[in-house]
Amino acid sequence: MRGGKGSNKKITMKDIAELAGVTKTTISRYFNGGYIKKETKEKIAKIIKKYNYEPNTFARLNAKQSRMIGIIVPALDSIVGSRVLTGLERTFREKHYMPIIMNTNHESVLELKYIEKLKRLNVDGIVLSATEITDEHRKLLKKLDIPIVIYGQEYSDGISIVNDDYNAGVEIGEYIGRKKHKNVGFIAVDEKDVAIGVTRRNGVLDGLSHYKIMDVSIAIADFSYESAMVATKELLKYKKLDAIICSTDRQAHGVYKVIKERGLKMPEDVSVISFGGYEIDEIIEPRLSTIKFDSLNAGICAANTLIDLINKVEVRNVLYINYEFIEGESVR
Amino acid sequence: MRGGKGSNKKITMKDIAELAGVTKTTISRYFNGGYIKKETKEKIAKIIKKYNYEPNTFARLNAKQSRMIGIIVPALDSIVGSRVLTGLERTFREKHYMPIIMNTNHESVLELKYIEKLKRLNVDGIVLSATEITDEHRKLLKKLDIPIVIYGQEYSDGISIVNDDYNAGVEIGEYIGRKKHKNVGFIAVDEKDVAIGVTRRNGVLDGLSHYKIMDVSIAIADFSYESAMVATKELLKYKKLDAIICSTDRQAHGVYKVIKERGLKMPEDVSVISFGGYEIDEIIEPRLSTIKFDSLNAGICAANTLIDLINKVEVRNVLYINYEFIEGESVR
Missing domain, CATH: 1.10.260.40 (lambda repressor-like DNA-binding domains)
Structure with missing residues (x-):
């Protein structure tokens, strides 16, 4: 010295x-x-x-820190997804990280490829907004030697941040039951998406069952407007429905389109309810009743969690994101 | 030799x-x-x-082909922007390039920083969806030794792909004039955004002037719903307006919100018209009249142009993107 x-x-x-x-x-x-x-x-x-x-x-x-963060998302045209991204990005930037985004277009194989690529690009950590967790995911994540936070799907072997889909689903199901609907249709998504296709759906069905509504007509759609229109037509083909529950607001907008085209009235003829809370829901008629997850905050939490992991600070294994119910005029 | x-x-x-x-x-x-x-x-x-x-x-x-492409965008919550991105990404992936996306959140300084970063990451080329072209942009772009395509703003010293904003603006202005409106308000955006803040605006004002409408009330907003609401209130403070022209559909949705809150009727009391063509415009009431640029195709063209540049194929300096007028029921 x-x-x-x-x-x-x-x-x-x-x-x-x-x-x-x-x-x-x-x-x-x-x-x-x-x-x-x-x-x-x-x-x-x-x-x-x-x-x-x-x-x-x-x-x-x-030092080996690149100050780069990889963010892998399934879509870039999702309103909820872009709220999460906004929260993520804002937080990373405020803390002097540079986020780079890769979009898988819902192809879960690309998630794996992109994780490997981001690792080679020497990012300090990854946030993966996952569509599903396959065995390949588990294998890759286990041997991954940089911190990763999974958003949107629960991942028992690591750190994940998920919407409280089950309870939100129950709330919607019970609301529809309490409002005395009998013939209920539900637009679900594929079960590979455990959070929305299984947990949210189970919540809805359990909520309905608390009001003895057991015979629910289910149609499967993806997250697009068009596919929800097809699903609605399918649902309306077989049975007169007095309520349609959607997995996302974008689906609900497809339902609105079909119902309006057919000259049916909402909510008098059919009630519609959903999950999302887009700003547009306030100006469509009738105003859409919906569950809004605190997605901006989810993004902020996911970013802070990853930064904690990078800095070896202890974090919780699973963090559930809260929601609020926004009552519109789309349910009678 | x-x-x-x-x-x-x-x-x-x-x-x-x-x-x-x-x-x-x-x-x-x-x-x-x-x-x-x-x-x-x-x-x-x-x-x-x-x-x-x-x-x-x-x-x-x-040579440095990494098969990676950098895409720099100003926002990730823009509906038109996400159409462009979808076109870009799909094309790059089909041609075996891996696109990585960086979001500047409308901060044009970040655009420069991200170009440098992408270059260091060894991407084969860059698509920059630019908010403005500053002198710093020109300086950096001139010495950049990888191909770059500018989307959304005209760039005389390089390759750019832009909406045909002027003619679209004229069409909207003339339409409002032809429909016998007199007191017209216009929600514009900052002039730093030359494409929308200057070219589109000039088109609108010229179109209106063809019908002798010269005294247009102008309020400036950004691209958010909330900011359009503020601008609408400002416009309505001074003068009874019979038409409000918006720079984007998201602004129009803010206008709808304020007009509905005030108990005014569209189009009887106020006509509203805009640029965007979001799918939601079909289900809001009244259906919004709007100009839809072929943004998906713009993304595809931008990607193909960049790939051509990478492969030394000659390309056009400026490519104008077409639009269609979608007549809704929001103009009397």
């Missing part, structure tokens, strides 16, 4: 390492948010404070 | 450089779509043609 003029002399990382009795690598880890034992951390912090040490830019550049 | 057997002999990149009197780097830039003076370019092209030069696969592989 170089001699000095007391506590104001300029010291180097090497000096700090010597003073703390650790290696230079440990000091480097300290500055780049890597894992260090708590007591070592405190010792280093004390020395830095005492000597007023400021790491120079070169040392920071030298 | 090696001796040869006339114009069919095999020459190397080094030979071409010597013949053209430039450095090997310039030749490399030529093959990788970087900026070269026009006359140098022509000289190189001539030599290549004369000697039938084909860059070999090894050189190509060795």
Whole structure:
């Protein structure tokens, strides 16, 4: 260690390492948010404070943190998805990370490919907005050596952030039951999407069953407007329905289109209810009753969780995102 | 230069450089779509043609093709923007490129930062959906040595793909004039956005002037629903308006909200018209009259143009995207 003029002399990382009795690598880890034992951390912090040490830019550049974050999403035209993305991006940028986004277009194989690619691009961590968790996902995620947060699907072997789909579903189902509907149709999505296709759907069906509505007509659609129109026509083919529950607001808009085309009245002839809470729901007629998840906050939480993981801070395994029920005029 | 057997002999990149009197780097830039003076370019092209030069696969592989494409967008919650992105992404994926997306959240400084970053990530080319073209943009773009296509703003020194905003604006302005409106309000966006804030606006105002409507009340908003609501209230404060023209459908939805809140009738009290053509426009009441640009196709064209640039195929400097007028029931 170089001699000095007391506590104001300029010291180097090497000096700090010597003073703390650790290696230079440990000091480097300290500055780049890597894992260090708590007591070592405190010792280093004390020395830095005492000597007023400021790491120079070169040392920071030298570190392996790329400050890049990978975000993998299933779609870029989803209103809820873009709220989550907004929360994610804003948070990462505020904390000086640069997010790069890859879109899988709902192809779950691409999720795996993109995770590998992002790893090679040397991102500090990944947020995966997953459409499904396959065995291949589990295999890849297990051996992945950078932090990852799964959004949208529960992932028992890692960290995930999910909507409270079951309880939201129950609330919708019970609301429709309480309002004395009998012949209920439901536009569901494929079960591979566990969160929406299974958990949300089960919630809805359980909620309805609390009001003895057991015989629900179900049609499967994807997340598009057009596909919901097809599903609605299918549902209306067999039975007069007095309510249609949709898995997403975009589906509900497809239902509106078909119902209006047929000259049916909402909610007098058919009630419609959904999950989403788009801003447009306020100006369509009748105003759509819907469940709105706090998706902006979900994005913020997912980003903060990933940053915590990068910095070795402990996080919860699963975080459930809250929702609010927005009562419109689409249910009689 | 090696001796040869006339114009069919095999020459190397080094030979071409010597013949053209430039450095090997310039030749490399030529093959990788970087900026070269026009006359140098022509000289190189001539030599290549004369000697039938084909860059070999090894050189190509060795050259920096990463099969990654960077896409820089100003927002991820724009409906039109997501149509363009869908077209871009689909095309790149079909042609075995891997697109990575960066969102600037309308901060044009980030556009520059992200271009530099993408270059360092070694992408084969960039599509920039630009909010504005500043002097810094021009400076950076000029020295950029990978192909770039600008979407959404005209860029005279390079390749751009833009909506035919002027003519679309004229069509809207004339339509409102033809329908005998007198007191017209217009929700514009900042002039920094030349395509929408200047070209589209000028088209609208010129179209109106063809019907002697010169005194148009103008309020400035951004692209959000909330900001359009504020602008509408401002417009309605001073004058009874019989028509409000919006720069985008999202703004029109904000106008609808305010008009409905005030108990005014559309189109009897106020006509509303806009640019966008969102699918939701079909189910709001009254159905919104709007101009729909062929944005999916714009994305496809932009992707194909970039791929052509990467492969040294000649492309047009500016490509204008067509539109269709969708007549709803929001104009009396």
